[in-house]
Amino acid sequence: MKTSSFPLIHNRKAMVGALIVAFILAVAIAAPLLTSYDPSARVGRPHQAPSLEHWLGTTRIGQDVFARLVYGARTSLAVGFGAGLLITIVGTALGIIAGYRGGKIDEIISFFTNMVLVVPNLPLLLVLAAFIGQASPWVIALILGCTSWAWGARVTRAETLSVKQKDYVKSAEMMGEPRWRIMTFEIFPNLISIVGINFIGSVIFAIITQATLEFLGLGDPKVVSWGTMLYAAQKASALSVGAWWDILTPCFALAFLGIGLSLLNFAVDEIANPRLRTGNRLGRWSALIRSGEGRL
Amino acid sequence: MTAPLLSVKNLTIDYIGETNDFRAVDNVSFDVAPGEVFGLAGESGCGKSTIAFAISRLHKPPALIRKHSAILLDGRNVLDLDQKDLADFRWREVAMVFQSAMNSLNPVLRIEQQFYDVLRTHKRITRAQARDRTAEMLRLVDISPDRMRDYPHQFSGGMRQRIVIAICLALDPRLIVMDEPTTALDVVVQREILQRINELRRKLGFAVLFITHDLGLMVQFCDRIGIMLGGKLVEQGTADAIYRTPEHDYTKKLWASFPSLHGGVLR
Amino acid sequence: MAFLLRRLCFYLAAFVAAATINFFLPRLMPGDPVQIMFSSAGAELPPESLQALKLTFGFVDGPLWQQYLTYLGSIFSGDLGRSIKYFPLPVTTVLGNALVWTVGLMGTATIVSFALGTFLGILAAWRRGSLFDVIVSVGAIFATSVPAVVTSLIVVFTFGFTLGWFPTGYSADPALDPAFTFEYLGSVLYHGILPMLTLCAVLTGGFAVTMRNNMINLLGEDYIVMARAKGLSDTRVMLWYAARNALLPTVSSLAIAIGTVLGGSLVTEVVFNYPGLGNILYQAILARDYPVIQGQLLIMTATMLIANFVVDVSYVLLDPRLKRA
Ligand SMILES: Nc1ncnc2c1ncn2[C@@H]1O[C@H](COP(=O)(O)OP(=O)(O)OP(=O)(O)O)[C@@H](O)[C@H]1O
Numbered sequence: 001m002k003t004s005s006f007p008l009i010h011n012r013k014a015m016v017g018a019l020i021v022a023f024i025l026a027v028a029i030a031a032p033l034l035t036s037y038d039p040s041a042r043v044g045r046p047h048q049a050p051s052l053e054h055w056l057g058t059t060r061i062g063q064d065v066f067a068r069l070v071y072g073a074r075t076s077l078a079v080g081f082g083a084g085l086l087i088t089i090v091g092t093a094l095g096i097i098a099g100y101r102g103g104k105i106d107e108i109i110s111f112f113t114n115m116v117l118v119v120p121n122l123p124l125l126l127v128l129a130a131f132i133g134q135a136s137p138w139v140i141a142l143i144l145g146c147t148s149w150a151w152g153a154r155v156t157r158a159e160t161l162s163v164k165q166k167d168y169v170k171s172a173e174m175m176g177e178p179r180w181r182i183m184t185f186e187i188f189p190n191l192i193s194i195v196g197i198n199f200i201g202s203v204i205f206a207i208i209t210q211a212t213l214e215f216l217g218l219g220d221p222k223v224v225s226w227g228t229m230l231y232a233a234q235k236a237s238a239l240s241v242g243a244w245w246d247i248l249t250p251c252f253a254l255a256f257l258g259i260g261l262s263l264l265n266f267a268v269d270e271i272a273n274p275r276l277r278t279g280n281r282l283g284r285w286s287a288l289i290r291s292g293e294g295r296l
Numbered sequence: 297m298t299a300p301l302l303s304v305k306n307l308t309i310d311y312i313g314e315t316n317d318f319r320a321v322d323n324v325s326f327d328v329a330p331g332e333v334f335g336l337a338g339e340s341g342c343g344k345s346t347i348a349f350a351i352s353r354l355h356k357p358p359a360l361i362r363k364h365s366a367i368l369l370d371g372r373n374v375l376d377l378d379q380k381d382l383a384d385f386r387w388r389e390v391a392m393v394f395q396s397a398m399n400s401l402n403p404v405l406r407i408e409q410q411f412y413d414v415l416r417t418h419k420r421i422t423r424a425q426a427r428d429r430t431a432e433m434l435r436l437v438d439i440s441p442d443r444m445r446d447y448p449h450q451f452s453g454g455m456r457q458r459i460v461i462a463i464c465l466a467l468d469p470r471l472i473v474m475d476e477p478t479t480a481l482d483v484v485v486q487r488e489i490l491q492r493i494n495e496l497r498r499k500l501g502f503a504v505l506f507i508t509h510d511l512g513l514m515v516q517f518c519d520r521i522g523i524m525l526g527g528k529l530v531e532q533g534t535a536d537a538i539y540r541t542p543e544h545d546y547t548k549k550l551w552a553s554f555p556s557l558h559g560g561v562l563r
Numbered sequence: 564m565a566f567l568l569r570r571l572c573f574y575l576a577a578f579v580a581a582a583t584i585n586f587f588l589p590r591l592m593p594g595d596p597v598q599i600m601f602s603s604a605g606a607e608l609p610p611e612s613l614q615a616l617k618l619t620f621g622f623v624d625g626p627l628w629q630q631y632l633t634y635l636g637s638i639f640s641g642d643l644g645r646s647i648k649y650f651p652l653p654v655t656t657v658l659g660n661a662l663v664w665t666v667g668l669m670g671t672a673t674i675v676s677f678a679l680g681t682f683l684g685i686l687a688a689w690r691r692g693s694l695f696d697v698i699v700s701v702g703a704i705f706a707t708s709v710p711a712v713v714t715s716l717i718v719v720f721t722f723g724f725t726l727g728w729f730p731t732g733y734s735a736d737p738a739l740d741p742a743f744t745f746e747y748l749g750s751v752l753y754h755g756i757l758p759m760l761t762l763c764a765v766l767t768g769g770f771a772v773t774m775r776n777n778m779i780n781l782l783g784e785d786y787i788v789m790a791r792a793k794g795l796s797d798t799r800v801m802l803w804y805a806a807r808n809a810l811l812p813t814v815s816s817l818a819i820a821i822g823t824v825l826g827g828s829l830v831t832e833v834v835f836n837y838p839g840l841g842n843i844l845y846q847a848i849l850a851r852d853y854p855v856i857q858g859q860l861l862i863m864t865a866t867m868l869i870a871n872f873v874v875d876v877s878y879v880l881l882d883p884r885l886k887r888a
């Protein structure tokens with residue numbers, strides 16, 4: 001079988017997902033070039049429908065929705081990737097340590113992991129955010145990082161347990177390499193696909209959760225992000241007054257980004273777990289059956 | 297020679313890949329007479345299990361049985377059976393013990409249920425009759441019938457193996473395919489099970505297609521032997537001939553690498 | 564049995580952990596914790612009531628551990644304090660009324676979407692690579708990657724505001740008196756169906772993917788091949804050999820999924836203005852009603868733990884290897 005060093009390139013799901021994410025990233029970076037409006041300033045009459053002047057209409061207080069959309073992408077992406085990275089680092093580190101060290105350390109880490117897993121995440125975040133007050137995006141990223149690592153830690157630990165038994169780890173132990181070296185240079189590289197899945201999953205989770213917290217009014221309303229756009233629109237009863245552009249814009253943006261990231265996630269999953277792959281060998285097989293070259 | 301029970305003719309099987317195919321079985325032909333034990337030996341990956349799967353037509357994509365292949369059981373080509381006939385044919389004519397028979401029992405169903413599944417599918421039978429039949433089969437392999445309500449994990453590896461053999465016997469099949477039935481077991485249990493199979497075979501008259509890479513075991517147990525190399529059947533003959541006067545270089549090499557035989561012949 | 568007992572102890576510990584977070588949060592914030600907790604009350608709170616509230620939340624003169632024990636004591640005697648927004652209603656009453664709606668909504672949605680998702684996952688895995696499989700897999704990607712807020716908003720916009728097929732608020736027609744009448748129950752159903760379907764749309768995809776992947780990982784097992792060799796019918800092999808075994812890991816992942824279910828239902832309730840916990844909580848957040856916000860963490864945790872325990876029990880029932888012993 002042909003294997004490529006860049007398996008993601010040959011995966012259609014991965015390509016589509018990467019294109020979507022790259023597109024949103026480009027929009028976020030190029031925000032000042034795409035619009036001349038200030039996303040926070042009042043630049044028009046309230047709740048104007050989309051027009052040439054305001055491509056996606058205006059909000060209740062007359063801000064340009066398109067400007068908020070492209071600038072908001074910056075916040076949502078930054079928080080998503082920042083928090084995702086934090087979640088992954090904490091989860092991977094704890095998982096590897098627990099799995100590799102075993103014994104008491106494993107017991108303690110696993111106990112906490114399981115505990116965090118059974119305390120419902122969103123309600124916990126709500127309490128934390130409520131006490132912090134109007135949480136800035138960075139504070140949200142930070143508390144997400146502190147509370148959402150458990151799933152990653154559990155999966156990484158399980159995987160570490162099996163990698164630990166491999167010969168190269170055993171031989172490194174024989175040669176007396178220090179533990180931290182074994183964990184970073186022998187074990188971690190073999191967990192890359194799990195870490196990748198964990199990272200993308202965490203980014204999705206962080207983006208969704210940040211938007212949810214802000215929607216529920218726990219964010220800083222002065223910040224421009226897709227979540228605060230939802231919050232402001234909901235508070236202005238955009239739906240019941242018929243200002244659909246105000247609320248559907250961030251909705252579709254979030255859905256689009258979510259789908260892009262999920263496609264990437266599924267693709268990485270398929271690469272890590274070959275059994276889930278279908279690939280085009282099935283097509284060749286069916287063609288041979290149809291042409292009567294063989295049967296089952 | 298009597299008419300063969302199983303006759304494999306020009307069997308060729310490919311595993312279809314993304315760009316090119318892998319030929320796992322290459323133009324293999326052999327016969328198995330009624331009541332005979334035919335052995336297939338060869339190194340790991342030479343295609344033995346692929347042949348075994350083909351006999352009950354268990355392959356799934358990407359496996360492909362090439363045209364001009366034929367597997368005749370009593371003169372009927374198994375590859376031509378339609379879905380319904382195939383379902384009837386399976387287990388009633390050919391039963392099978394898998395490479396890791398330890399794992400071939402469904403962990404969440406009671407032993408009784410796994411017998412009943414077979415009996416119910418192939419026969420008009422009541423629960424009570426099925427239970428009697430199950431008890432009878434379990435007794436044949438020395439397992440107490442009152443354990444039929446247990447789950448697989450409650451038995452040892454060797455016991456599970458014997459249960460699978462008992463399930464194989466439930467319908468009085470003509471042929472039992474055994475794909476390395478004893479690899480997972482220790483030597484003592486291995487001998488015990490093979491002896492038991494041999495007794496049952498004498499009593500019930502089924503033929504066995506016996507697959508292993510353990511030549512020593514094979515010579516003790518089989519009437520005739522086929523040697524496989526890289527998907528091809530390179531040599532076949534009686535066990536004695538293969539043991540005393542191997543012709544193919546590969547067979548000789550196999551013997552050379554094999555320590556001299558201990559223990560009597562099982563036959 | 565020992566297994567379940569151990570789980571129970573663990574859940575108790577988890578509950579205490581949630582309470583501990585509640586206890587320390589206001590004390591860790593800069594400023595006076597009493598001031599933070601009850602600031603939203605302004606000057607309206609009668610002094611005796613404030614005193615009682617302080618006692619409930621462990622603000623007593625004494626060392627920290629004594630305060631902590633006081634707080635745990637009031638929680639385990641069922642006293643979660645009083646809501647400030649709805650003063651003088653106790654938090655348990657406010658949340659208890661809402662909990663009925665939430666559990667109803669969440670429970671139905673979980674059962675429906677778990678059954679449907681599992682079923683779709685089984686079929687997709689069995690017909691691996693077919694058009695059906697592609698539709699289920701891609702559909703699941705879309706459904707799971709769209710945040711619950713977004714799905715809810717789009718659904719309420721389409722079916723509530725634009726088409727006007729379903730109501731956009733309340734759990735029943737407010738003009739009707741709650742009673743076991745045909746009319747009232749019908750109204751409850753009519754109001755509940757859209758939020759319920761929305762939650763199902765959010766959840767089904769995840770269950771389908773989990774089941775599909777678990778099935779596919781099992782299909783190569785020897786007992787599946789042996790079941791086919793036995794000549795059993797396709798449905799029998801699919802359901803009793805493959806799906807029945809794939810259900811085990813699926814059920815254990817259900818425990819983790821319950822967190823998602825809870826989060827999803829909170830958000831859906833806010834969007835649909837449904838009087839469940841989510842909505843109460845939304846109001847509490849806007850009003851900075853901390854006793855209610857803290858109380859919901861405890862109630863939610865308890866709900867989650869009970870749901871987890873139900874999952875544990877069903878796991879034990881499903882896996883003969885865990886029974887007895
Ligand atoms: N699903 C598959 N896809 C591609 N190639 C396969 C597949 N299954 C088996 N093969 C290849 O076919 C060849 C024959 O496999 P088979 O299982 O028949 O070997 P075997 O002789 O039974 O070996 P062993 O003694 O180890 O059981 C092997 O080289 C294997 O790599």
Ligand SMILES: [Mg+2]
Nearest residue numbers: 344345395475
């Ligand atoms: Mg094999």
